[in-house]
Amino acid sequence: MLGIKSICICGGGSLGHVIAARLSSKGYAVNLWTGHPGKWAPRITAGDLNGKSFTGALHAVSGRAEETVAVSDAMLLCVPGFMTEQMLRQARPCIREGMLVGSVVCSNGFFWIARHILGASAGLFGFQRVPYICRITDYGKSAMIKGYKSKLKIAGSPGAPADALAAMFTQAFDTPVYPLGHYLEATLTNSNPLLHPARIFGMLSRETTDCFDRELLFYEEWDDYSSDVLIRCDNEFQRIIERLPVNRDEIPGILDYYESSGAASLTRKIRSIAAFKGIRMGMTRQAGGMYRIDYSNRYFTEDIPFGLLIIKSVAVAMGEETPCIDEVLLWMQGKMQKEYLTASLLRGKDLPGSGIIQNFGIHTAGQLASL
Numbered sequence: 001m002l003g004i005k006s007i008c009i010c011g012g013g014s015l016g017h018v019i020a021a022r023l024s025s026k027g028y029a030v031n032l033w034t035g036h037p038g039k040w041a042p043r044i045t046a047g048d049l050n051g052k053s054f055t056g057a058l059h060a061v062s063g064r065a066e067e068t069v070a071v072s073d074a075m076l077l078c079v080p081g082f083m084t085e086q087m088l089r090q091a092r093p094c095i096r097e098g099m100l101v102g103s104v105v106c107s108n109g110f111f112w113i114a115r116h117i118l119g120a121s122a123g124l125f126g127f128q129r130v131p132y133i134c135r136i137t138d139y140g141k142s143a144m145i146k147g148y149k150s151k152l153k154i155a156g157s158p159g160a161p162a163d164a165l166a167a168m169f170t171q172a173f174d175t176p177v178y179p180l181g182h183y184l185e186a187t188l189t190n191s192n193p194l195l196h197p198a199r200i201f202g203m204l205s206r207e208t209t210d211c212f213d214r215e216l217l218f219y220e221e222w223d224d225y226s227s228d229v230l231i232r233c234d235n236e237f238q239r240i241i242e243r244l245p246v247n248r249d250e251i252p253g254i255l256d257y258y259e260s261s262g263a264a265s266l267t268r269k270i271r272s273i274a275a276f277k278g279i280r281m282g283m284t285r286q287a288g289g290m291y292r293i294d295y296s297n298r299y300f301t302e303d304i305p306f307g308l309l310i311i312k313s314v315a316v317a318m319g320e321e322t323p324c325i326d327e328v329l330l331w332m333q334g335k336m337q338k339e340y341l342t343a344s345l346l347r348g349k350d351l352p353g354s355g356i357i358q359n360f361g362i363h364t365a366g367q368l369a370s371l
Contacts, residue, residue: 002074002100002161002164002165002168003073004028004073004074004100004168005028005029005073006028006029006030006031006059006071006072006073006074007023007028007029007030007031007072007073007074007075007076008030008031008032008033008068008069008071008072008074008075008076009023009030009031009032009033009075009076009078010033010068010069010075010076010077010078010079010087010091011033011034011077011078011079011083011087012032012034012035012036012040012139012140013078013079013080013136014134014135014136014143015078015104015130015131015132015134016032016034016078016079017044017046017134017136017142017143018046018132018134018143018145019076019078019104019131019132020032020044020056020058021044021045021046021054021055021056021143022046022054022056022172022173023056023172024044024056024057024058024059025054025055025056026056026171026172028172029059029072030056030057030058030059031058031059031060031061031062031067031068031069031071031072032058032060032061032062032068033062033063033064033065033068033069033075033087033091034061034062034063035063036063036139036140037061037062037063039139039140040058040061040140040141041140041141042057042058043055043056043057043058044056044058044140044141044142044143045141045142045143046134046142046143046144046145047142047143047144047145048144048145048146048148049144049145049146065090065091065093065094066094069091069094069095070094070096072099073099073100074099074100074101074102075091075095075099075100075101075102076102076103076104077101077102077103077104077110078103078104080108080298080301080302080306081108081109081110081302081305081306081307081355082301082302082305082306082353084103084108084109084110084113084114084306084355085113085117088101088113088114088117088118089117092117092118095118095122098123098159099123100123100124100125100159100160100165101114101118101122101123101124101125102124102125102126102127102160102165103125103126103127104126104127104130104131105126105127105129105130106126106127106128106155106183106186106187106189107187107188107189107191107192107193107306107307107310108302108306108307108310108355109187109306109310109355109356109357109360110124110126110187111124111126111157111183111186111187111371112357112360112362112371113355113360115157115360115371116360116361121159122157122159123156123157123159123160124156124157124159124160124183125154125155125156125157125160125162125165126154126155126183126186126187127152127153127154127186128152128153128154128155128180128185128186128189128250129149129152129153129189129191130149131148131149131152131173131175132145132146132147132148132149133145133146133147133148133275133276134146146275147273147274147275147276148175149175150175150176151175151176151177151178152169152173152175152176152177152178153177153178153179153180153185153186153250154166154169154177154178154179154180154186155179155180155182155183155185155186155187156179156183157183162179162180163179165177165179166178166179180247180250181246181247181250182245182246182247182369183371184241184244184245184246184368184369185246185247185250185251188237188240188241188244188246188251188311188314189251190233190234190237190251190253190254190257192302192303192307193303193307193308193310193311194230194233194234194237194254194307194308194311195230196299196303196307197233197299197303197304197307197308197328197329197332198226198229198230198233198328199218199219199222199226199229199230200281200299200300200332201226201229201327201328201331201332202223202225202226202227202228202229202230203216203218203221203223203226203281204293205331206225210292210293211286211290211291211292211293212283212290212291212292213289213290213291214291215280215281215283215291216280216281216283216291217278217279217280217281218276218279218280218281219270219271219273219276219277219279220271220276220277220278220279221271222267222270222271223267224263224264224267226267227263227264227266227267227270228263229324229328230254230266231254231255231262231263231266232324233308233322233324233325233328234253234254234255235253235324236315236320236321236322236323236324236325237311237325238253239320240311240314240315240318240320240322243318243320243365244365244368244369245369254266258270281293281299282294282297282298282299282300293335295335295336295337300332300335300336301336304329304332304333304336304338304340305338305340305350305353305354305355306354306355308325308328308329308332309329309340309354309355309356310354310355310356310357311325312325312326312329312341312346312356313346313356313357313358314357314368316346316358317357317358317362317363317364317365317367317368318365321344322344323344326341326344329341330344333348333350338350340354346358
């Protein structure tokens, strides 16, 4: 038994809203660590598209780790990758021996960032995929769940038993949660780190303008070229994980995951997913009713330095070539006005601000596998 009765939710984004509401409605004392504590109501509600909702009370809301992390049995990061290191460094003085530290998403490098900051004995855990597709409806008060996962998977370090965590979160989320055998099965994913960059490259790399007369739909206008790019990137990704000590069934290929046979059927499948309806490309409204691509949104700031670039860094450590991933990264970094790759090499000046494994002392496949 884990004995977790209180949980610090770190981050007040959409996932922070929903998970805080869910855990508090299940009887956990939820302490929320957020940069905007004054904007939160005492109770938080999350609803879904079927009219179901749940509400929970927040035990404490604060912008200080001393008032949230320090009084909790566990902490769960619900923040983008670029905030992970910063929050863990701030939290470190408040993390007691034996306290569990987790992340709702692990593809941003959470496990090696956390071990680097907290030490090899830290009890770490994290999910393979986020439990909800959700959006804030009224900040600090309510959020909307647009989609659920039918099942979830969780990994843990030796000090954070995945079996016990899976049982706990199965009850807390009312969703089956299964333990993974290796932390890399939660960390390496072809979900957002491949899905989003491949789509953006497919959508925009052949365009001659960044400005459009409408907001582009991210999934509902998905095309076969985007599918082809995603499949080629995934083929490179699969060659990487073939050489790692993971259960391949836990990281299925894109075509298997979406039950598709090729680019055309993958396009049809992605366009048909109800939870993806209405999701737009990040754009800013311009004069005259035009919309310009926003290269500072999370499709870029999260899914490149804390997503696709991490996959590239693992490939480098293993000596694997990734021509399609490189093509996407080089185009994306140009739009972001960043330099991560020079030619196809990890030598760019902006690498220190990313989650690549080399930034945290990992340079070989053996070091990665034995973290």
